[in-house]
Amino acid sequence: MNEKIIDHWEAYLDVEKYGKLTLSNIEFTTTNLCNMRCSHCAVGYTLTSKELDALPVEDMIRRLDEVETLRTMSFTGGEPLLTKRGIKHNLLPLLKYAKSRGIKTQINSNLTLPMSHYELVAPYLDVMHISHNWCTEQEFVETGFAMMDKTPSIEYRSQLYRNIFDNAKELSNGGMFVSAETMLNRNTVPYLRKIHEEIVHEMNCKRHELHPMYASDFAENLETIGLDEYRDVVSELLDYKDKDIWLLLGTLPFYKCSADTRDLDLLAKIEQTPNTTVRNDVDGRSRMNLNIFTGDVSVSDFADDGAALGNILTSSLNDIYDKWLSTNISKNINCHCPAVKCLGSNVIVKNMYYPNKEFISGSVM
Numbered sequence: 226m227n228e229k230i231i232d233h234w235e236a237y238l239d240v241e242k243y244g245k246l247t248l249s250n251i252e253f254t255t256t257n258l259c260n261m262r263c264s265h266c267a268v269g270y271t272l273t274s275k276e277l278d279a280l281p282v283e284d285m286i287r288r289l290d291e292v293e294t295l296r297t298m299s300f301t302g303g304e305p306l307l308t309k310r311g312i313k314h315n316l317l318p319l320l321k322y323a324k325s326r327g328i329k330t331q332i333n334s335n336l337t338l339p340m341s342h343y344e345l346v347a348p349y350l351d352v353m354h355i356s357h358n359w360c361t362e363q364e365f366v367e368t369g370f371a372m373m374d375k376t377p378s379i380e381y382r383s384q385l386y387r388n389i390f391d392n393a394k395e396l397s398n399g400g401m402f403v404s405a406e407t408m409l410n411r412n413t414v415p416y417l418r419k420i421h422e423e424i425v426h427e428m429n430c431k432r433h434e435l436h437p438m439y440a441s442d443f444a445e446n447l448e449t450i451g452l453d454e455y456r457d458v459v460s461e462l463l464d465y466k467d468k469d470i471w472l473l474l475g476t477l478p479f480y481k482c483s484a485d486t487r488d489l490d491l492l493a494k495i496e497q498t499p500n501t502t503v504r505n506d507v508d509g510r511s512r513m514n515l516n517i518f519t520g521d522v523s524v525s526d527f528a529d530d531g532a533a534l535g536n537i538l539t540s541s542l543n544d545i546y547d548k549w550l551s552t553n554i555s556k557n558i559n560c561h562c563p564a565v566k567c568l569g570s571n572v573i574v575k576n577m578y579y580p581n582k583e584f585i586s587g588s589v590m
């Protein structure tokens with residue numbers, strides 16, 4: 226049912242091509258600025274109001290050239306499209322480089338900005354990735370700026386909310402692949418159907434992504450949901466999902482090695498549902514995060530993933546990736562069952578849902 230969908234960010238594509246985990250995806254932290262301060266922000270404490278200059282782009286490209294297996298690049302922040310200066314100096318050279326190598330690109334944006342910001346990157350971009358965790362406009366107005374010292378007016382905040390819908394629709398109708406992600410937590414679960422229908426009918430997005438909430442940074446004050454509720458919520462979504470939109474279940478905390486038949490039933494139902502896929506988690510499997518201001522490389526941009534593993538000023542990206550794979554943390558989470566193309570959990574999800582479970586490679590034959 227889902228054979229026709231190619232998920233270019235799927236880490237298993239590397240295992241099929243190279244026979245092992247391979248560095249194929251770099252995520253760039255391209256700014257620490259943002260016009261919002263969402264209460265669910267997983268990098269909230271790293272946000273600043275002033276920005277230093279980035280490393281020379283030639284230095285970064287020299288390191289990217291060394292990664293022959295590179296096939297996707299993602300850009301995150303902060304809000305990567307906040308300033309036209311940042312777009313021109315930090316984003317466009319890397320986007321153009323990606324285009325020249327046939328590398329697929331994704332930008333994570335809150336989509337609240339004037340359309341002229343998006344037009345600058347549109348010719349070079351494959352996926353515009355946005356978050357839609359907003360239950361109502363009022364919630365956006367109240368919590369989208371919750372962690373800000375000086376809050377903008379209610380009218381301004383309401384306008385930004387409407388910009389998300391207007392921009393998503395305009396970009397989608399113009400042919401851009403807009404993918405909206407919702408994180409499951411105590412707040413979003415009761416509104417998931419409303420959010421899904423808005424993503425389909427009001428934003429005209431091509432894809433809805435569902436992920437667990439990472440209780441990191443600002444989000445540590447929000448309540449995660451348990452596995453029983455998670456299973457029920459996904460099953461219900463499969464029943465009412467729009468048949469034409471691609472539903473991507475990322476970091477899904479259910480695996481074919483489970484002894485719980487309810488997990489296996491859900492995974493079977495997912496396989497039977499049109500336009501629905503599960504993505505093996507990319508962080509630490511196919512992807513590393515590069516901070517363009519410091520050159521630091523880490524497993525992901527989440528502060529909870531720990532200190533940098535290396536720096537591109539002194540090491541190649543391949544060497545830093547190999548160093549990560551040799552760590553005990555990586556070895557503890559990197560299980561692999563070729564029979565079901567599963568690469569296991571990631572650190573955050575394992576700690577959250579399976580702190581004491583040992584996953585054994587090859588346990589599913």
Ligand code: SF4
Pocket residue numbers: 480481482483560561562565567568569570584585586587588589
């Ligand atoms: S790869 Fe790991 S999580 Fe996936 S089925 Fe095998 S043991 Fe379970």
